[in-house]
Amino acid sequence: MAEDAVGADRRVRWYRQMVEIRLFEDKVQELFMGGLIQGTTHLCQGQEAVSVGAIAAMRPRDVQTNTYRGHGEALALGMAPETAFAELMGRVAGCSGGVGGSMHLIDTKKGNIGANAIVGAGLPIAVGAAMAFKLRDEPRVALSFFGDGATNIGTFHEALNMASVWNAPVVFLITNNLYGEYSPLRTTTPIDDLARRADPYGMPGVVVDGQDVDAVHAAVSEAVERARGGGGPSLLEMKTYRYRGHSRSDPAKYRPEGELDFWKSRDPIDLLGAKLKAEGKLNDPDQTALREQAQADIDAAAERAAESPYPTLEETRGYVYAG
Amino acid sequence: MAEDAVGADRRVRWYRQMVEIRLFEDKVQELFMGGLIQGTTHLCQGQEAVSVGAIAAMRPRDVQTNTYRGHGEALALGMAPETAFAELMGRVAGCSGGVGGSMHLIDTKKGNIGANAIVGAGLPIAVGAAMAFKLRDEPRVALSFFGDGATNIGTFHEALNMASVWNAPVVFLITNNLYGEYSPLRTTTPIDDLARRADPYGMPGVVVDGQDVDAVHAAVSEAVERARGGGGPSLLEMKTYRYRGHSRSDPAKYRPEGELDFWKSRDPIDLLGAKLKAEGKLNDPDQTALREQAQADIDAAAERAAESPYPTLEETRGYVYAG
Amino acid sequence: MSTLAEAAPAESGFSETELTYRDAINAALDDEMAADDSVILMGEDVTSDGGVFKTNAGLPEKYGRRVINTPICENGFMGVALGMSVSGLRPVVEIMFADFLPTAGDAIVNQLPKYRYMSGGQFAVPVTVRVVSGGTGRFGTQHSATGESWYMAQPGLRVVTASSPGSAYELLRAAIRENNPVLFHEHKGLYGRKGLVRRGAVAELGRAAVLREGSDVTILATLLMVERSLAAAELLAADGIDAEVIDLRWVRPLDLDTVSASVRRTGRLLIAEEQWHEGGWGASVISQLAQDGMPWRAAPRAVSLPHDVLIPYSPPLEDAVLPSAERIAEVARAQVGP
Amino acid sequence: MSTLAEAAPAESGFSETELTYRDAINAALDDEMAADDSVILMGEDVTSDGGVFKTNAGLPEKYGRRVINTPICENGFMGVALGMSVSGLRPVVEIMFADFLPTAGDAIVNQLPKYRYMSGGQFAVPVTVRVVSGGTGRFGTQHSATGESWYMAQPGLRVVTASSPGSAYELLRAAIRENNPVLFHEHKGLYGRKGLVRRGAVAELGRAAVLREGSDVTILATLLMVERSLAAAELLAADGIDAEVIDLRWVRPLDLDTVSASVRRTGRLLIAEEQWHEGGWGASVISQLAQDGMPWRAAPRAVSLPHDVLIPYSPPLEDAVLPSAERIAEVARAQVGP
């Protein structure tokens, strides 16, 4: 999938993926309110271009780590919505047999080697995967997705320093949605452009429009191929926004009047939709049809997932220790 | 002591302090080899200008944290050599009653609020002291001394980020002696000028000649007074060198031929001595006499320290919990 | 049933009010911050909307810059708290999930408990760490820990747990007044519980609380397991078994006198713990009593998290791994015998 | 006396050689790295001059880039090791002092043991962490910890300790071959010790070793306390007391079968541990035996680090706080009685 040139059908596929992620997350919110999904959820509506554009820059044997807010990456990597829903409902059909839940959509066969609930923990893990590739002289690259808030914790610093001094084939990707939980970036971080945090490691840092999937794809592709070619790691900052609160039923009262509307005016799905329409590649009726089809698929996937049984303790014992 | 203008007698005092530190450390090495000091020692011969110049920039109620290589700071802050020797020998007359040892020369009454054996641990502690001053609106500043290797651990990043976002009155001081234990800076750190690590926190970073006590004093004074005036934290990198191995009896085989000689050709004591001589403030015979007096004092201090008894378990029980 | 400790007549100066566990913690913070300007509160998102678990409502408005929002860096801000504590402040640090305590591992193991010692007693380190612990939340493997026993072996620390609104209030005030670092454990499954709070009271350091007197078996518990033990005691009463229930409260120091006196009467000890038995306070209590030659009427037992099992997200599975009142009662019945 | 395990006739394929503890570790690393290209060694200063404790001599020259020098960032490079392990490598990570393990607390508590579980068993995490632990070095409060019990409660981990050159060699090889994270504890006071090593042998997972058979009391120990227990047994023999000495070896999983069988014969258990008793393996073993209704001939006892005392630098004081052979013998005598 990742090899072909960036052509029309591919960008139509991106459009479809973004719509799927959007509708998946909306459905999760609905199921959470209904009690079929419990505990916590961290949704990514508004950030779809980051997940889809960056994942599209990966080649088949590349890998990535992401976070508790990783549904977008998991789906973009090809996890079936039914499998994801089943995990969120704690069912055996889930990617992690139901023991992981919303924060751990993982599928190593698809290059998804980790969704972490600890802020910053995924970065060194990605560096480790990259070092394994490097030590075996494999032309593979590791990506790490994390948030703006994660750039303030020690593992961010330690991971970027190691990656650079070892010239590891890894790309660090900040999904800067302007908030860490309820705290605006400015209250926890003394600078606005987090890409500035690349320089002390002697690596390139790039600010990217995270609403424009083409821009995301171009920037990540360049960084990934540089890493693959032995050019070393880089840090990319995706400027984007999460439409929902941080988690669960957070009303996000901490956001200033009008901020949400401003970002919705640059909705990543609408932006690509407008381009595809202008380019005559996907007109309005097509977009509507695609969306309706996606909605039907999501609803059906959720229903099938709900039919999967809960795991028994015995079924999960083998998850603790490997034989 | 800290208020008077930088005049002759003050710099003569710095000269004497640097000589005292040098001879103290030489004596420690001798006592370690002789078994009177056990465990480990981390000596700072060659780095005296950093300790003396920076400490001289502090005002009476300012504080600092340092490390296991903190003998220079402790003595510059006015700890009696006898008290320091007693601590290194594990005697009751030591600053920590003998339970701390070489890595923990602490005297809170002199503003020495910590000598830490964990790399990087002193930085957040200094930020905490600075925040206490700030919350009470006291015009006090906290310094933190640490090494080049410590700039790779998470606490460095976390401390600088917090200090900047809170505008804490703290000054971070890297004693860059080119090695972290047996590892040359370049093998663990992708850049040469560590002052570059200030920018991502939006704070000034300055490279300073750590062999020139006047340069150190000027740079640290500026940073300390900026912090005191509400101008926020800064990061200073002192370029210097440790003449001895990392610790104990490390032969430092990892150092390239000639490196030690190069640095000795810019010995901080000789540099200030030459200036004072040229300025007609301290001629050769005076320097010789001063050195001989200092040697006599150091030898006497070590002898008196050795007469102090070892602590009993009972005497130290109260050190664990405060009443 | 409500607890004896709380049911006790309010001493002079105490006003009894019913509060939720959440509000009891808020009241303790408020009372200590009002009583002492050097007390400050810090942690992630503590200033926004009462904080993640809404325990801090109103405090930012009332105490201004004494409530500090931190970046995400547990080890770093724990070190900051230490620096504040040796500079005249009494910081209370909120750790949003007990699972994040190990992120601050160096500060907790090498700094807070040793800082005074390394200096030969020059410092006091009055830091209180509020740790939100426990399961039932469906938060999964990385967000459901009870860290109450992780650091119990460390001299220099105190470790305490709160099982009810009343004890949360009195113990948190005691923790904040203590001149040494205290890990104060709250349970996220208890925030909504209501109970009597003796506003103004401060708990005694190192004292367990006998919540229900009984003669057949002593059930020793902490946090959420306390109410489940009390429920188990009711089930047992229906079978004519008279269980004594003790809230251990302090994991360091352990109140072996209270536990030992009870077990000498009942001859049977049952540990109810939301943790794995190895390396925990339950094992330590049993070991100490065995070393003291306790004359058991029946072998001591423990109801703990299942061996070699981690905490799952899947709701029915999480319920299955957490010790229940029924399970506690069942094991007690086996101990007492027919 | 040397250990039974080591004195045992070398099985076919084993060549017995006398090595120091330091060189036995070096030999185990060398043999595993030679046997499997996916085994790598990483840590601070591991490449320079054999590393800080000279355990790695010759390995950088022999294995080139498979020996990786890390910056100072324990939590970070522990995460790197995890990432390597789920990508086909078998990293061995050196932690220079056990005291630095808490710096990597998140990796050890939330990542290594839970990574497989969170994924529903998709990964194996073959990471070995070599932890240099223990006192006698005059390194003071922040450099003398034995972290052997810190993480013993954590499902997903294995924890093992090496008390002699022979066991260090066989246990380290077993740890590296294990498909789950293993915390392998070395004792810095033992590096110079000489002993027989069965080159080629690999220890069995979870098995304790009976080093000396006896009928009057079972002394259970790890690390440096093993040789001190063997010395105590000699002192006791002089008094006509016949002590059995067991090297526990594995703290997780605990080999309760071996210990229990021994104590059922001797009726007396004495724990010799270089740690505080609370929250440790000693308390856990006593608790388990008590729950199994062990018929004690005398109450179990423990010789541990003194309660509420930290490790001092002052040489005579450090000697005073570490359990000695004399102290172990003294307590055993009291247990056996006149």
Ligand SMILES: Cc1ncc(C[n+]2csc(CCOP(=O)(O)OP(=O)(O)O)c2C)c(N)n1
């Ligand atoms: C070590 C740690 N500390 C705190 C938390 C609680 N927490 C979960 S998400 C979050 C905010 C992270 O913000 P950011 O990195 O910007 O990611 P986003 O949630 O915006 O995607 C926090 C503080 C955690 N999971 N791990």
Ligand SMILES: Cc1ncc(C[n+]2csc(CCOP(=O)(O)OP(=O)(O)O)c2C)c(N)n1
């Ligand atoms: C967290 C931690 N990791 C490792 C060590 C072991 N160690 C002690 S000093 C040192 C090197 C520090 O180098 P640097 O920061 O440059 O200070 P210097 O010793 O050169 O003064 C190391 C790795 C430690 N004390 N703490």
Ligand SMILES: [Mg+2]
């Ligand atoms: Mg964010």
Ligand SMILES: [Mg+2]
């Ligand atoms: Mg250095």
